[in-house]
Amino acid sequence: MSRPVRTRTDPDEMRVRILEVAEDHFRRIGYQKTSVADIASELGMSPANIYRFFPSKGAINESICGRVTQEIVDLAFAVARTKATAAEKIDRLLTAIHRHNKSTLIKEKKTHDMIAVAMEENWPIIKEHIDRMTTIFEAIIREGVEAGEFQVDDPAAAARAVKISFIPFFHPLLIEHCIRHGEDTEADLRGQIRFILKALGKTG
Amino acid sequence: MSRPVRTRTDPDEMRVRILEVAEDHFRRIGYQKTSVADIASELGMSPANIYRFFPSKGAINESICGRVTQEIVDLAFAVARTKATAAEKIDRLLTAIHRHNKSTLIKEKKTHDMIAVAMEENWPIIKEHIDRMTTIFEAIIREGVEAGEFQVDDPAAAARAVKISFIPFFHPLLIEHCIRHGEDTEADLRGQIRFILKALGKTG
Numbered sequence: 001m002s003r004p005v006r007t008r009t010d011p012d013e014m015r016v017r018i019l020e021v022a023e024d025h026f027r028r029i030g031y032q033k034t035s036v037a038d039i040a041s042e043l044g045m046s047p048a049n050i051y052r053f054f055p056s057k058g059a060i061n062e063s064i065c066g067r068v069t070q071e072i073v074d075l076a077f078a079v080a081r082t083k084a085t086a087a088e089k090i091d092r093l094l095t096a097i098h099r100h101n102k103s104t105l106i107k108e109k110k111t112h113d114m115i116a117v118a119m120e121e122n123w124p125i126i127k128e129h130i131d132r133m134t135t136i137f138e139a140i141i142r143e144g145v146e147a148g149e150f151q152v153d154d155p156a157a158a159a160r161a162v163k164i165s166f167i168p169f170f171h172p173l174l175i176e177h178c179i180r181h182g183e184d185t186e187a188d189l190r191g192q193i194r195f196i197l198k199a200l201g202k203t204g
Numbered sequence: 205m206s207r208p209v210r211t212r213t214d215p216d217e218m219r220v221r222i223l224e225v226a227e228d229h230f231r232r233i234g235y236q237k238t239s240v241a242d243i244a245s246e247l248g249m250s251p252a253n254i255y256r257f258f259p260s261k262g263a264i265n266e267s268i269c270g271r272v273t274q275e276i277v278d279l280a281f282a283v284a285r286t287k288a289t290a291a292e293k294i295d296r297l298l299t300a301i302h303r304h305n306k307s308t309l310i311k312e313k314k315t316h317d318m319i320a321v322a323m324e325e326n327w328p329i330i331k332e333h334i335d336r337m338t339t340i341f342e343a344i345i346r347e348g349v350e351a352g353e354f355q356v357d358d359p360a361a362a363a364r365a366v367k368i369s370f371i372p373f374f375h376p377l378l379i380e381h382c383i384r385h386g387e388d389t390e391a392d393l394r395g396q397i398r399f400i401l402k403a404l405g406k407t408g
Contacts, residue, residue, distance in 0.1 A: 168372075195365035
Protein backbone atom coordinates (compact mmCIF):
# COMPACT_ATOMS: atom_id res chain seq x y z
CA MET A 1 0.00 0.00 0.00
CA SER A 2 2.66 2.50 1.06
CA ARG A 3 5.24 1.21 -1.40
CA PRO A 4 5.63 3.78 -4.18
CA VAL A 5 4.90 2.63 -7.73
CA ARG A 6 8.29 2.44 -9.35
CA THR A 7 7.34 2.28 -12.98
CA ARG A 8 4.20 2.18 -15.08
CA THR A 9 5.44 -0.85 -16.99
CA ASP A 10 6.36 -3.04 -14.04
CA PRO A 11 4.95 -6.42 -15.28
CA ASP A 12 3.24 -7.38 -12.01
CA GLU A 13 1.58 -4.00 -11.75
CA MET A 14 0.55 -4.21 -15.41
CA ARG A 15 -1.09 -7.60 -14.85
CA VAL A 16 -2.99 -6.22 -11.85
CA ARG A 17 -4.21 -3.21 -13.86
CA ILE A 18 -5.33 -5.41 -16.78
CA LEU A 19 -7.24 -7.65 -14.38
CA GLU A 20 -8.90 -4.68 -12.66
CA VAL A 21 -10.05 -3.15 -15.94
CA ALA A 22 -11.15 -6.53 -17.32
CA GLU A 23 -13.13 -7.39 -14.19
CA ASP A 24 -14.78 -3.98 -14.23
CA HIS A 25 -15.78 -4.52 -17.89
CA PHE A 26 -16.99 -8.08 -17.28
CA ARG A 27 -19.12 -6.87 -14.38
CA ARG A 28 -20.57 -3.88 -16.20
CA ILE A 29 -20.86 -5.12 -19.77
CA GLY A 30 -20.76 -8.88 -19.35
CA TYR A 31 -18.09 -11.42 -20.13
CA GLN A 32 -19.32 -12.34 -23.60
CA LYS A 33 -19.64 -8.74 -24.79
CA THR A 34 -16.20 -7.61 -23.60
CA SER A 35 -13.32 -7.98 -26.07
CA VAL A 36 -9.59 -7.81 -25.42
CA ALA A 37 -9.63 -4.69 -27.64
CA ASP A 38 -12.08 -3.02 -25.19
CA ILE A 39 -9.78 -3.75 -22.26
CA ALA A 40 -6.74 -2.52 -24.21
CA SER A 41 -8.53 0.67 -25.28
CA GLU A 42 -9.50 1.48 -21.67
CA LEU A 43 -5.85 1.12 -20.68
CA GLY A 44 -4.67 3.22 -23.63
CA MET A 45 -2.66 0.35 -25.07
CA SER A 46 -2.84 -2.02 -28.05
CA PRO A 47 -4.44 -5.50 -27.83
CA ALA A 48 -1.00 -6.92 -28.75
CA ASN A 49 0.32 -5.38 -25.54
CA ILE A 50 -2.37 -7.20 -23.50
CA TYR A 51 -1.42 -10.48 -25.16
CA ARG A 52 2.12 -10.03 -23.77
CA PHE A 53 0.58 -10.58 -20.32
CA PHE A 54 -2.37 -12.88 -21.03
CA PRO A 55 -2.59 -15.21 -24.04
CA SER A 56 -6.39 -14.84 -24.31
CA LYS A 57 -9.55 -13.39 -22.80
CA GLY A 58 -10.03 -16.85 -21.26
CA ALA A 59 -6.70 -16.52 -19.46
CA ILE A 60 -7.83 -13.18 -17.99
CA ASN A 61 -11.08 -14.80 -16.83
CA GLU A 62 -9.02 -17.63 -15.33
CA SER A 63 -7.05 -15.18 -13.17
CA ILE A 64 -10.18 -13.39 -12.02
CA CYS A 65 -11.85 -16.70 -11.18
CA GLY A 66 -8.84 -17.61 -9.10
CA ARG A 67 -9.47 -14.49 -7.03
CA VAL A 68 -13.22 -15.09 -6.71
CA THR A 69 -12.76 -18.72 -5.64
CA GLN A 70 -10.06 -17.61 -3.19
CA GLU A 71 -12.67 -15.41 -1.47
CA ILE A 72 -14.81 -18.51 -0.86
CA VAL A 73 -11.83 -20.53 0.40
CA ASP A 74 -10.90 -17.65 2.77
CA LEU A 75 -14.48 -17.62 4.04
CA ALA A 76 -14.32 -21.40 4.62
CA PHE A 77 -11.00 -21.17 6.49
CA ALA A 78 -12.39 -18.36 8.65
CA VAL A 79 -15.25 -20.64 9.77
CA ALA A 80 -12.97 -23.68 10.13
CA ARG A 81 -10.64 -21.74 12.47
CA THR A 82 -13.36 -20.70 14.94
CA LYS A 83 -13.80 -22.37 18.34
CA ALA A 84 -17.22 -23.88 17.45
CA THR A 85 -18.03 -27.60 17.47
CA ALA A 86 -17.53 -29.53 14.24
CA ALA A 87 -21.31 -29.70 13.69
CA GLU A 88 -21.60 -25.93 14.10
CA LYS A 89 -18.72 -25.42 11.69
CA ILE A 90 -20.34 -27.64 9.04
CA ASP A 91 -23.60 -25.76 9.50
CA ARG A 92 -22.02 -22.28 9.34
CA LEU A 93 -19.75 -23.18 6.44
CA LEU A 94 -22.50 -24.59 4.21
CA THR A 95 -24.82 -21.70 5.07
CA ALA A 96 -22.11 -19.11 4.43
CA ILE A 97 -21.13 -20.52 1.02
CA HIS A 98 -24.74 -20.81 -0.10
CA ARG A 99 -25.50 -17.23 0.92
CA HIS A 100 -22.28 -15.94 -0.61
CA ASN A 101 -23.06 -17.62 -3.95
CA LYS A 102 -26.68 -16.53 -3.86
CA SER A 103 -25.85 -12.91 -3.10
CA THR A 104 -23.19 -12.89 -5.83
CA LEU A 105 -25.92 -14.07 -8.17
CA ILE A 106 -28.50 -11.53 -7.07
CA LYS A 107 -26.26 -8.51 -6.64
CA GLU A 108 -23.65 -9.20 -9.26
CA LYS A 109 -25.35 -11.03 -12.08
CA LYS A 110 -22.39 -10.36 -14.39
CA THR A 111 -19.85 -11.85 -11.97
CA HIS A 112 -22.11 -14.87 -11.80
CA ASP A 113 -22.12 -15.14 -15.61
CA MET A 114 -18.33 -14.93 -15.56
CA ILE A 115 -18.16 -17.88 -13.16
CA ALA A 116 -20.69 -19.83 -15.23
CA VAL A 117 -18.43 -19.33 -18.28
CA ALA A 118 -15.43 -20.40 -16.22
CA MET A 119 -17.19 -23.59 -15.16
CA GLU A 120 -17.11 -24.58 -18.80
CA GLU A 121 -13.94 -22.92 -20.09
CA ASN A 122 -11.70 -23.23 -17.04
CA TRP A 123 -13.08 -26.41 -15.50
CA PRO A 124 -9.65 -27.49 -14.10
CA ILE A 125 -9.53 -24.30 -11.96
CA ILE A 126 -13.08 -24.77 -10.69
CA LYS A 127 -12.40 -28.45 -10.06
CA GLU A 128 -9.30 -27.56 -8.04
CA HIS A 129 -11.40 -25.10 -6.07
CA ILE A 130 -14.03 -27.77 -5.32
CA ASP A 131 -11.25 -30.16 -4.24
CA ARG A 132 -9.88 -27.54 -1.83
CA MET A 133 -13.32 -27.00 -0.36
CA THR A 134 -13.78 -30.77 0.02
CA THR A 135 -10.47 -30.91 1.89
CA ILE A 136 -11.74 -28.27 4.32
CA PHE A 137 -14.93 -30.33 4.87
CA GLU A 138 -12.73 -33.38 5.51
CA ALA A 139 -10.63 -31.54 8.10
CA ILE A 140 -13.77 -30.49 10.01
CA ILE A 141 -15.19 -34.04 9.82
CA ARG A 142 -11.89 -35.45 11.21
CA GLU A 143 -12.07 -32.90 14.03
CA GLY A 144 -15.61 -34.05 14.79
CA VAL A 145 -14.59 -37.72 14.80
CA GLU A 146 -11.66 -37.02 17.14
CA ALA A 147 -13.96 -35.08 19.48
CA GLY A 148 -16.40 -38.03 19.51
CA GLU A 149 -18.97 -35.76 17.91
CA PHE A 150 -19.28 -37.61 14.56
CA GLN A 151 -19.34 -41.35 13.79
CA VAL A 152 -17.64 -41.69 10.41
CA ASP A 153 -15.50 -44.56 9.08
CA ASP A 154 -13.99 -42.75 6.11
CA PRO A 155 -13.75 -38.95 6.52
CA ALA A 156 -12.55 -38.41 2.92
CA ALA A 157 -15.53 -40.33 1.49
CA ALA A 158 -17.89 -38.47 3.87
CA ALA A 159 -16.45 -35.13 2.73
CA ARG A 160 -17.12 -36.04 -0.91
CA ALA A 161 -20.71 -37.00 -0.03
CA VAL A 162 -21.20 -33.69 1.83
CA LYS A 163 -19.91 -31.85 -1.22
CA ILE A 164 -22.27 -33.76 -3.57
CA SER A 165 -25.23 -33.28 -1.21
CA PHE A 166 -24.61 -29.56 -1.32
CA ILE A 167 -24.15 -29.07 -5.05
CA PRO A 168 -27.74 -27.77 -5.44
CA PHE A 169 -26.90 -24.99 -2.94
CA PHE A 170 -23.48 -24.13 -4.42
CA HIS A 171 -23.87 -24.52 -8.17
CA PRO A 172 -24.49 -21.14 -9.88
CA LEU A 173 -26.85 -22.57 -12.53
CA LEU A 174 -28.99 -24.42 -9.97
CA ILE A 175 -29.19 -21.40 -7.65
CA GLU A 176 -30.14 -19.26 -10.63
CA HIS A 177 -32.87 -21.74 -11.58
CA CYS A 178 -34.31 -21.71 -8.04
CA ILE A 179 -34.32 -17.93 -7.81
CA ARG A 180 -35.91 -17.60 -11.25
CA HIS A 181 -38.70 -19.97 -10.25
CA GLY A 182 -39.20 -18.28 -6.89
CA GLU A 183 -38.21 -21.30 -4.81
CA ASP A 184 -37.28 -20.92 -1.18
CA THR A 185 -33.77 -22.28 -0.84
CA GLU A 186 -33.43 -21.28 2.83
CA ALA A 187 -35.89 -23.85 4.23
CA ASP A 188 -34.38 -26.61 2.11
CA LEU A 189 -30.93 -25.51 3.26
CA ARG A 190 -31.79 -26.00 6.95
CA GLY A 191 -33.30 -29.43 6.22
CA GLN A 192 -30.31 -30.47 4.15
CA ILE A 193 -27.84 -29.50 6.89
CA ARG A 194 -29.80 -31.57 9.45
CA PHE A 195 -29.82 -34.53 7.04
CA ILE A 196 -26.06 -34.24 6.45
CA LEU A 197 -25.28 -34.03 10.17
CA LYS A 198 -27.34 -37.17 10.69
CA ALA A 199 -25.36 -38.92 7.93
CA LEU A 200 -22.19 -37.88 9.77
CA GLY A 201 -23.53 -39.74 12.79
CA LYS A 202 -23.85 -36.60 14.90
CA THR A 203 -24.30 -37.50 18.53
CA GLY A 204 -26.09 -35.45 21.15
CA MET B 205 -53.86 -52.74 -31.32
CA SER B 206 -56.59 -54.91 -32.92
CA ARG B 207 -59.17 -52.12 -32.94
CA PRO B 208 -59.56 -50.90 -36.51
CA VAL B 209 -58.85 -47.23 -37.18
CA ARG B 210 -62.23 -45.68 -37.78
CA THR B 211 -61.27 -42.41 -39.34
CA ARG B 212 -58.10 -40.54 -40.18
CA THR B 213 -59.31 -37.44 -38.45
CA ASP B 214 -60.22 -38.99 -35.10
CA PRO B 215 -58.84 -36.26 -32.76
CA ASP B 216 -57.11 -38.64 -30.32
CA GLU B 217 -55.47 -40.54 -33.11
CA MET B 218 -54.41 -37.27 -34.73
CA ARG B 219 -52.80 -36.07 -31.50
CA VAL B 220 -50.88 -39.34 -31.22
CA ARG B 221 -49.66 -39.10 -34.81
CA ILE B 222 -48.53 -35.48 -34.35
CA LEU B 223 -46.62 -36.45 -31.19
CA GLU B 224 -44.96 -39.41 -32.92
CA VAL B 225 -43.81 -37.35 -35.88
CA ALA B 226 -42.72 -34.47 -33.61
CA GLU B 227 -40.74 -36.74 -31.30
CA ASP B 228 -39.07 -38.41 -34.28
CA HIS B 229 -38.08 -34.96 -35.62
CA PHE B 230 -36.88 -33.72 -32.22
CA ARG B 231 -34.74 -36.84 -31.82
CA ARG B 232 -33.27 -36.75 -35.33
CA ILE B 233 -32.97 -33.03 -36.02
CA GLY B 234 -33.09 -31.53 -32.55
CA TYR B 235 -35.77 -29.59 -30.74
CA GLN B 236 -34.52 -26.12 -31.67
CA LYS B 237 -34.20 -26.88 -35.39
CA THR B 238 -37.64 -28.46 -35.79
CA SER B 239 -40.52 -26.14 -36.70
CA VAL B 240 -44.25 -26.79 -36.54
CA ALA B 241 -44.17 -26.43 -40.36
CA ASP B 242 -41.73 -29.39 -40.58
CA ILE B 243 -44.05 -31.55 -38.50
CA ALA B 244 -47.07 -30.48 -40.55
CA SER B 245 -45.28 -31.14 -43.82
CA GLU B 246 -44.31 -34.67 -42.75
CA LEU B 247 -47.97 -35.34 -41.94
CA GLY B 248 -49.14 -33.83 -45.24
CA MET B 249 -51.15 -31.14 -43.47
CA SER B 250 -50.97 -27.39 -42.89
CA PRO B 251 -49.39 -25.85 -39.77
CA ALA B 252 -52.82 -24.35 -39.00
CA ASN B 253 -54.14 -27.88 -38.73
CA ILE B 254 -51.47 -28.76 -36.16
CA TYR B 255 -52.43 -25.68 -34.14
CA ARG B 256 -55.97 -27.10 -33.83
CA PHE B 257 -54.44 -29.82 -31.64
CA PHE B 258 -51.49 -28.08 -29.99
CA PRO B 259 -51.27 -24.30 -29.46
CA SER B 260 -47.45 -24.26 -29.93
CA LYS B 261 -44.29 -26.30 -30.39
CA GLY B 262 -43.83 -25.88 -26.64
CA ALA B 263 -47.17 -27.62 -26.03
CA ILE B 264 -46.03 -30.55 -28.19
CA ASN B 265 -42.79 -30.76 -26.20
CA GLU B 266 -44.86 -30.65 -23.00
CA SER B 267 -46.84 -33.73 -24.07
CA ILE B 268 -43.71 -35.63 -25.04
CA CYS B 269 -42.04 -34.69 -21.73
CA GLY B 270 -45.08 -36.05 -19.95
CA ARG B 271 -44.45 -39.41 -21.59
CA VAL B 272 -40.68 -39.37 -20.91
CA THR B 273 -41.15 -38.49 -17.22
CA GLN B 274 -43.87 -41.16 -16.98
CA GLU B 275 -41.26 -43.75 -18.02
CA ILE B 276 -39.15 -42.75 -15.02
CA VAL B 277 -42.13 -42.83 -12.66
CA ASP B 278 -43.06 -46.32 -13.97
CA LEU B 279 -39.49 -47.43 -13.36
CA ALA B 280 -39.67 -46.07 -9.79
CA PHE B 281 -43.00 -47.78 -9.07
CA ALA B 282 -41.62 -51.06 -10.44
CA VAL B 283 -38.77 -50.89 -7.89
CA ALA B 284 -41.06 -49.70 -5.07
CA ARG B 285 -43.40 -52.70 -5.59
CA THR B 286 -40.68 -55.37 -5.26
CA LYS B 287 -40.28 -57.47 -2.11
CA ALA B 288 -36.86 -55.96 -1.24
CA THR B 289 -36.04 -54.15 2.02
CA ALA B 290 -36.53 -50.38 2.07
CA ALA B 291 -32.75 -49.84 1.96
CA GLU B 292 -32.45 -52.06 -1.09
CA LYS B 293 -35.31 -50.22 -2.76
CA ILE B 294 -33.68 -46.83 -2.14
CA ASP B 295 -30.41 -48.17 -3.52
CA ARG B 296 -31.99 -49.74 -6.64
CA LEU B 297 -34.24 -46.79 -7.31
CA LEU B 298 -31.50 -44.15 -7.17
CA THR B 299 -29.17 -46.34 -9.24
CA ALA B 300 -31.87 -47.07 -11.83
CA ILE B 301 -32.82 -43.41 -12.31
CA HIS B 302 -29.21 -42.30 -12.57
CA ARG B 303 -28.44 -44.97 -15.19
CA HIS B 304 -31.66 -44.27 -17.08
CA ASN B 305 -30.87 -40.55 -17.29
CA LYS B 306 -27.23 -41.18 -18.16
CA SER B 307 -28.07 -43.63 -20.93
CA THR B 308 -30.71 -41.26 -22.32
CA LEU B 309 -27.98 -38.67 -22.44
CA ILE B 310 -25.39 -40.88 -24.08
CA LYS B 311 -27.61 -42.76 -26.51
CA GLU B 312 -30.21 -40.12 -27.24
CA LYS B 313 -28.51 -36.78 -27.05
CA LYS B 314 -31.47 -35.10 -28.78
CA THR B 315 -34.01 -36.44 -26.29
CA HIS B 316 -31.76 -35.10 -23.57
CA ASP B 317 -31.73 -31.66 -25.24
CA MET B 318 -35.53 -31.80 -25.41
CA ILE B 319 -35.71 -32.42 -21.66
CA ALA B 320 -33.19 -29.66 -20.98
CA VAL B 321 -35.42 -27.26 -22.94
CA ALA B 322 -38.44 -28.50 -21.01
CA MET B 323 -36.68 -27.84 -17.71
CA GLU B 324 -36.76 -24.18 -18.66
CA GLU B 325 -39.91 -23.89 -20.76
CA ASN B 326 -42.16 -26.38 -18.98
CA TRP B 327 -40.80 -26.13 -15.46
CA PRO B 328 -44.22 -26.80 -13.83
CA ILE B 329 -44.36 -30.23 -15.55
CA ILE B 330 -40.82 -31.12 -14.49
CA LYS B 331 -41.52 -29.83 -10.97
CA GLU B 332 -44.62 -32.00 -10.75
CA HIS B 333 -42.53 -34.95 -11.92
CA ILE B 334 -39.91 -34.28 -9.22
CA ASP B 335 -42.70 -34.01 -6.62
CA ARG B 336 -44.09 -37.39 -7.68
CA MET B 337 -40.64 -38.96 -7.41
CA THR B 338 -40.19 -37.41 -3.96
CA THR B 339 -43.52 -38.94 -2.91
CA ILE B 340 -42.26 -42.38 -3.99
CA PHE B 341 -39.08 -41.84 -1.92
CA GLU B 342 -41.27 -40.86 1.04
CA ALA B 343 -43.39 -44.03 0.70
CA ILE B 344 -40.28 -46.21 0.77
CA ILE B 345 -38.86 -44.30 3.76
CA ARG B 346 -42.16 -44.79 5.66
CA GLU B 347 -42.01 -48.50 4.86
CA GLY B 348 -38.47 -48.61 6.24
CA VAL B 349 -39.50 -46.78 9.42
CA GLU B 350 -42.44 -49.14 9.98
CA ALA B 351 -40.16 -52.15 9.46
CA GLY B 352 -37.72 -50.72 12.05
CA GLU B 353 -35.13 -50.46 9.31
CA PHE B 354 -34.80 -46.65 9.26
CA GLN B 355 -34.75 -44.10 12.10
CA VAL B 356 -36.43 -41.01 10.70
CA ASP B 357 -38.56 -38.41 12.54
CA ASP B 358 -40.04 -36.74 9.48
CA PRO B 359 -40.29 -38.98 6.38
CA ALA B 360 -41.46 -36.12 4.12
CA ALA B 361 -38.48 -33.95 5.08
CA ALA B 362 -36.13 -36.94 4.68
CA ALA B 363 -37.55 -37.61 1.19
CA ARG B 364 -36.87 -34.00 0.20
CA ALA B 365 -33.29 -34.30 1.48
CA VAL B 366 -32.80 -37.57 -0.45
CA LYS B 367 -34.05 -35.82 -3.58
CA ILE B 368 -31.69 -32.85 -3.08
CA SER B 369 -28.74 -35.14 -2.30
CA PHE B 370 -29.36 -36.89 -5.60
CA ILE B 371 -29.79 -33.90 -7.88
CA PRO B 372 -26.20 -34.21 -9.17
CA PHE B 373 -27.03 -37.75 -10.35
CA PHE B 374 -30.43 -36.91 -11.86
CA HIS B 375 -30.03 -33.46 -13.39
CA PRO B 376 -29.39 -33.66 -17.16
CA LEU B 377 -27.03 -30.66 -17.21
CA LEU B 378 -24.91 -31.96 -14.33
CA ILE B 379 -24.71 -35.47 -15.79
CA GLU B 380 -23.74 -33.96 -19.13
CA HIS B 381 -21.01 -31.90 -17.45
CA CYS B 382 -19.59 -35.00 -15.69
CA ILE B 383 -19.56 -37.07 -18.87
CA ARG B 384 -17.94 -34.28 -20.86
CA HIS B 385 -15.17 -33.97 -18.28
CA GLY B 386 -14.70 -37.74 -18.06
CA GLU B 387 -15.71 -38.02 -14.42
CA ASP B 388 -16.64 -41.36 -12.93
CA THR B 389 -20.16 -40.97 -11.61
CA GLU B 390 -20.54 -44.64 -10.66
CA ALA B 391 -18.08 -44.59 -7.73
CA ASP B 392 -19.60 -41.37 -6.38
CA LEU B 393 -23.07 -42.90 -6.78
CA ARG B 394 -22.21 -45.86 -4.52
CA GLY B 395 -20.71 -43.52 -1.90
CA GLN B 396 -23.69 -41.20 -2.04
CA ILE B 397 -26.19 -44.06 -1.54
CA ARG B 398 -24.23 -45.26 1.54
CA PHE B 399 -24.22 -41.70 2.90
CA ILE B 400 -27.96 -41.31 2.34
CA LEU B 401 -28.77 -44.64 3.99
CA LYS B 402 -26.72 -43.54 6.99
CA ALA B 403 -28.69 -40.28 7.15
CA LEU B 404 -31.87 -42.38 7.13
CA GLY B 405 -30.54 -44.08 10.27
CA LYS B 406 -30.23 -47.45 8.58
CA THR B 407 -29.81 -50.17 11.18
CA GLY B 408 -28.01 -53.49 10.74
